[in-house]
Amino acid sequence: MKLTRRSFIQLSAATTWLLAAGCSTGPVKPASAALIPRKSNGGSPAKGEWIASTCQGCTQWCAIQIYVQDGRGVRVRGNPLSKTNHGYCCPRGHLITQQVYDPDRIKVPMKRTNPQKGRGVDPKFVPISWDEALDTVAEKMMELRRANETHKLLYMRGRYSSTSTELLYGTLPKVFGTGNYFSHSALCAEAEKMGPGLTQGFFGYRDYDLPKTQCLVLWGTDPLASNRMVPNTIHYFHEILARGSVIAVDPRLSNVAAKAHEWLPIKPGADGALACAIAHVLLTEGLWNKEFVGDFKSFWGGFKAGQTVGEDEFVEKETFGLIKWWNLELKDRTPAWAEKETLIPAEQIVRVAKMMGKAAPKTAVWMGPGAAMTPRGTYSAMAVHALNGILGSIDVEGGVWQSSSAPVTAFPKADAYVDDLAKTASKGKKLDGRGAKDMPAMMNAQPGSGVVTNNVANGLLKDPGAVKVFLSSWSNFNFSATGALRWDAVMAKVPFFVHMVTNASEMTQFADIVLPATFNAAEGWSVVSNMGNGHGYVSIQQGAVKRLWDVKQEESEVMWLLAEKLKQKGFSNLFDYYSKEFKDPETGKTATSALEFAIITTKISSSAIWKPKEPLKGDAPIKSWDDFRAKGMFSGPKYSLKKGWGGKFATATKKFEFYSETAKKGLLAHAKKYETTVDDILTVSGYVARGDLAFVPHYEPPKRNGSVSEYPFDFIDYKSRLNREGRSANTAWYQEFKKVDPGDVSWDDVLKMHPSDGAKLGLKSGDRVKITSPAGSIVTRLKLWEGVRPGTVTKCYGQGHWAYGRVAAKDYGKAPRGGNNNEILVDDYDRLSGATARNGGFTGVRVEKVAA
Known part of the structure; x- marks a missing residue:
């Protein structure tokens, strides 16, 4: 690229603003240079206040407070009211102030003046006004409307809030008319949801009773560093180490592995083999949880390596299909066999399995992306999570829980503003290929219901004309998606691309219009709902600091302004929806500006907390909107145990399924769509299982790209x-x-x-x-x-x-x-x-x- 640092700053109209804000435009020095002690000038420290907000550094969305002095954020901590982070934040939270005042942030809207696109090509951005930028975007969108091609609008999101994103991710595609809108989530998480989904019917992120856990098994995850709930894990980790045992399964010495009692440096991709071997030991040693799983009818019954068991010999309680699982998979999965597959010594496998069994049901097997985000990861995820079933750790004290929630108010329905063109266009085939014969994407066990984020690039490479206008926010797929160079090729061919981000990333270099987004943890308005440590909670994001630059929140403010422009050009549906249906819960008034709209949407989402229809269980009542802004969050009651026990699991059998009728139902439905068999679906999708093995947790040998001889x-x-x-x-x-x-x-x-x-x-x-x-x-x-x-x-x-x-x-x-x-x-x-x-x-x- 020929775009220099100096010209980039000049084009963003930043230089004078940076000087006025006290930000350096010179070379950035290592942080250690700023640690040299300085002499005090004898003055008093500046006064400030802690203002509540929400971190957006990972999917935990921790409730935080920002210390603000004269409109400037200078320090971050966890919200002291939080039962999830205990008033602390992890290192990510402390980086907020550096990111908010990053001198390389985009300061004003910009447009491309060089029509050529590619890596190393200077976009020759020039600064423009918000009015010009959004007028250009609206005109490109209206061209699609006039040509009856609204389905050629594509929206993709990166990080987002859990409420106001619906204005951009939900209602914009619905009201304008396109089925091509995709979340980033499949890049980093979705496969791990399949383990609990296809066994206990819970397709979501789990919670863990760390205060009571006796044995913590961290499998393909390092929650001292990532994978959600980092502050909560840090808070309790030393206690678990002192009173119980910690086991880490990871090919590398992670933070948790460095402190664990047992580190199992597994051969990458062999997680299913290790899980099945541990299950084998738990059963042959009689260490399964009788209260949850059940027992043999006869005192003489038992599991013996290599020997089948009659299904009528065992009576299950809260589970289904244990004997099928044993006969189909587990009976031959001995530690000696697993040692060859996993490179973990057989004696260590036995030792670890006994540690887990003796601590049960207060044994929590915490599965992360390392065990699941592989080409055959669904079955690894099932095998690892099924250990929680054998141990009876599901929904009990010290075990693995489903997620909790706290109430938020849904936005008004947009159905009345969806015209016939939008209804028709929204039903078209999706670019990510979900539901194809070789891409079941069966989240919630429903074929075609899961997003396949990274496959959008392949869809566009096959059909470059499928998209004419591409909008994206808080994203950088040219950097964050595997096979990243494909995205360079795709973005070079997109006719018109609008990027809404804080910093000009690799993906931004392909943009036609660049819209500077707020740094939402400090400058935006929204409500986030999440859970952790047994509590669901609702937390606010609010404009805690003074905005130094001409930035706007992409999910609400930009949507209001864009809707205004679309109305001026003849399409009023979106603006009518925003301006008529969204009313301030306190005053009943509608918005008259973009910022008012952002605040009203935040008040609507949170009104279930500060204006409930009936008293809420959990924290002390939030008395008003101002009280909610001041406190910043509300936590619901403590998690209630044994939610799925007694035939209440959301599976096909209503029990915890070792033989997954839930998976069977989904796979049969997908096979029926293509008039073929489940075996054929698994073959074209790259799995090795055939027959009934497809419906139980099992070991799928790793699929490797690149021969060992060439790529060792x-x-x-x-x-x-x-x-x-x-x-x-x-x-x-x-x-x-x-x-x-x-x-x-x-x-x-x-x-x-x-x-x-x-x-x-x-x-x-x-x-x-x-x-x-x-x-x-x-x-x-x-x-x-x-x-x-x-x-x-x-x-x-x-x-x-x-x-x-x-x-x-x-x-x-x-x-x-x-x-x-x-x-x-x-x-x-x-x-x-x-x-x-x-x-x-x-x-x-x-x-x-x-x-x-």
Whole structure:
């Protein structure tokens, strides 16, 4: 790119504003330079106040408070009222102030003046007004309406709030008329939902009774760093270590593995084998939970390796299909067999299984993306989560819980504002390929119901004319999606792209219009609902700080202004919906401006808390809107135990299913659609199971992209505890404190390799190496490290930006700081869920030294 740092700042009309705000436009120095003690001037500290808001750094959405002095946020902490984070925030929360005042933020709307698009092509952005920007966007949308092509509008979201996003993600496509709107969620999570979904009927993120847990099994996750509930895990982790046992299953020495009593450095992708072997031991040793699972009719009954059991010999209580599971899969899954598949010693498998069984039911098996986000991850997820069923840990004290909730008020229905064109256009075929024969995407066990985010790129490569106008917010798929280079090719062909973001990322370089978004944790208005530590809660996001730049909230303010422009051009439906249906719960008035609209939507969402129809259980009552703003959150009552017991699970049998009639029902429905068999569906979708094995948790051998002879190492991707959804790399604190992640170093990007492998290749720490996979190559530094098993290499996600800012890149637009993992991770999927595969060593790589 020819766009320099100086010209970029000038084009964003930033220089004078930065100086006025006290922000440096010079080179950013390491954070340690700012730690030199300074002499006091004898003055009094500035006065300020703590203002409640919500962090948006991960999917926990922690309730926080921002200390504000003269309109400027200077410090962040957890909301002291929070029962989930206990008044603390993780390192991500502390990065908020650096991101809010990042001098590289987009300050004003911009438009592209260079029609050519591609990596390395200067967009030649020039600043424009909001009026011009949204007039241009509205005209492009109206061209679709006039041509009866509203289905050629595409919207994709990255991070979002759980309420106001519906104005952009829900009602805009519905009222304007398109079925092509997609969330980012399948890039990072969906497969892990399939484990509890297809066994207990709960397709969601789990909660864990950490205050009472005796044995915590952290499987493919590091909740001291990521995977939600980080502050809560940090709060209780030392107590669990002291009173009980912690077991970590991970190919690398993660934060939790470094502290665990047992670390199982599993061969990537072999999670299902280990889970089945542990289940085998629990059953043969008589360690299953009799209260939940049931027992043999005869005193002499039992599970013996290699021997089948008659189904009429065992009486189940809260479960279904244990004997089928044993006969089909578990009877031969001995620890000796598993040692060959997992490279975990058989004696350690037995020891760990007994630890889990003796602590049950207060044993919580916490499954994360590492066990599930693989090309055959649904079955690994089922196998790992099924251990909670054997242990009786479902919905009990010290075990694994379903999510809790607190009430929010739904927005008014938009049905009356949806015309015939919109109704017809919304029913078209979706670009992500969900529901195709080889992509069941059966979230909630309903074929075609799951999003397949990353496959949108493939849909557009096959049919470039399918989209004429593309809107996206808080996203950067050119960096965050596996097979990232495909997105460069796609975005270069999109006729008109509008990006609503805080910073100009790699994806922004392909935009025609750039709209500067608020940093919502400090500048936006919304309500977030979430759960943790046994409580559902509702938390506010509010404009806690003074906006320094001409930014607007993409989910509400931009939608109001865009709706106004569409009305001026002849399509009033969206604006009529916003201006007539959304009324202030206090005054009954409707909005007269974009900011008023944002505040009213926030008041509507939260009115169930501060203006309930009947008294709420949980925290002390919130008396008014002002009281809610001041307190910032409301927590519901403590989780009630045994929710699914007594035939109340949301499965086909109403029981916890070891033989999943729920999965069977979904797969049969998908096979019927294509007039074929379940075996055929599994074959084309890349799974090895056939017959009844498809309906039980089982081991699917890892699918690997790249031959071992050409790509000898399994590559492991993981997330930093400083990674705010991929948006923190342009902060000096991220770079300075990068070494808090085991094996990593500050201001650099390193590939970790076991010393024995380094010796074989003649490599040493500090060597510059090229990492090559079937998808591409990146270059970074090497670090020899015993925290990764031989034959496996690992690198943290987050570095490798070439267009995010002056800190994230070594030379903006030219030289990245390290490499982007997604440029070497192959574009692949767990097709039963639609989730992107990014774990389990499914991508093979080779490593070779290059010139320094």
